[in-house]
Amino acid sequence: MRVLIVSRTNMSGGNVCVGGLIAQGAKNVRLLTSLGANQPSTSPFQVGEFWDIKLESRPRCIPPHVEDMLVQNASKVGISNNIVNDINAVAPVYRGALSETFHRALLTPRGRAWHIDRSNIPNSSVCFWETPVALTLEAPFGKTKYHYNTPQEETHLPFVGVSTPQPTIPAGTLVRLSLARWWAPEGQEDEHCYLQLSGWY
Template sequence: MTTVLIVSKTKMANGVCVGGINEQSGELVRLHNERGGNLGADAPYEIGDRWEMSVETAWNVRKVPHIEDKQTAPIKKIENVGVAGIIDYVKKHNLGSRLYAGSLNGTFDGCLQSRIYVTRNCVPEFSTQFWIPDEDLNHIVSFGKDYYIYRGLKIKYVGFLPVVARIPAGVIVRLSLANWFDGNGIWPEERCYLQISGWYLP
């Protein structure tokens, strides 16, 4: 069995997307149900939960960058360690390239290149990452959606946590890349847009 620390919960059109860390390996994972499908809105997971569960690579796992998909079956909730527990884990364990501090350009293997999306020309090896920004991120609402501004770039927020006016520099933020999308034929290429799925204020 595996212990998974739940670090994010984001909105989807047909359920929720739950992100976690395999505590034994440090691997970042995206939880699917035991059949490989998306989790429903009634999924029992909350940010900061530690769950004992079975975890295996999803039969329908996608190609890079979306490699984190896992088929999971919950066994029991161990405890909830809250945001403080997530911060403690991230700071005390070597997450390698999955934790990056500095300019946004350095995240996702440098494939953003001053943009808020990646293209097929430069595909990172993963689609979720922790980031410690070098500047504050300020909240705005645009067309009824929540965004955070970083150096003029508008990054969509898709999590369940109540918005805050400012995410200070130095705070751990969780980033993710959305599915490939071609803008319904408007764009010249498919793109994976950057999203903020959560943050961890001490």
Template sequence: MATVLIVSKTKMVNGVCVGGINEQNGELIRLHNERGGNLTADVPYEIGDRWEMTVETAWNVREAPHVEDKQTSPIKKLGNVGISGIVNYVRTHNLGNRLYKGHLNGTFDGCLQSKIYVTRDKVPGFSTQFWVSDESLTHVVSFEKDYYIYRGLKIKYVGFLPPVASIPAGTIVRLSLANWFDGKGAWSDERCYLQISGWYLPQSSNQNNPSPIDLPF
């Protein structure tokens, strides 16, 4: 039995991807159903929820970097702590290399190599991470998809919450790496592309001009 804090909910072709933190050990996890399958769009989990649930490594857990897959079975909802509760957890717990502050190049153990994807020749040991950005990120729309611009790099946003015009520097951002993809045979290598799953800002009456949270590091 574990208490899981829900920190992200993102779009997938077949269902939704829900990310959480196991409060017992600080592990970042990706929730699957009790059979190891993808969650459906009608799952009751919302960002900020705390759930009591069974958690075990998925029988079909994937190779690195996608090592977070867990089979889960919800027992009961304990409440919702909101964005501030997520920020408080991240601020007050040692998440090791799952929290990085600074230039984007340093995320995912430096495996991005100034790109927005990783390749098979340099694979990190995980696919989800919190990042405290050193610069503001600006929202743009391209071919009806949402992206954020960081130092000229265009990073796809895959969360459910409406995008904000700008994510200020110093904000906690949740990053993830998409599944391996070969460009439908067009590329010479497989890639896991970087995605933004969400960000954690205090509630504001003006969503287009939010304020960053002052972190103690």
């Protein structure tokens, strides 16, 4: 399958999570190793590249992370001349309020991280969004986050991409959002998937 690499994010243990977009069918995929692990930091997949990849579905995917695929073999076949146009040509893009992304499944408590819970699970864990306002870089508690603020809603989006953060992501920028894996803070039982910013174009 011909896959456009659209994200590369930091994971624990020095690994990276690599996101791709299959042009035929506009299917988002997460490129795991043939054994189902995250890619090592030495993985050759870079944002903006086209790869011809033999993929197999990961057994027992846990929604909403249905994009997990196992890479059996891969060869680089080109580089995108305009990744924004390539994404817009095939993939759905949310335009409007951030709360409308992920089929409006996000829980949006003011002053707390936005997330989903098991009461309303969207059919995917990644999406593309055109931000209606500028996102500004902040570092509360030493963590890199982008502040999203409109008269109706506000949150801080953790940035997990490997690229160098920039002070401002202008309004109208195409970005990739993702939901982290199910997780519960220490001492709590209920797991959530927290909203994060994977990158921009």
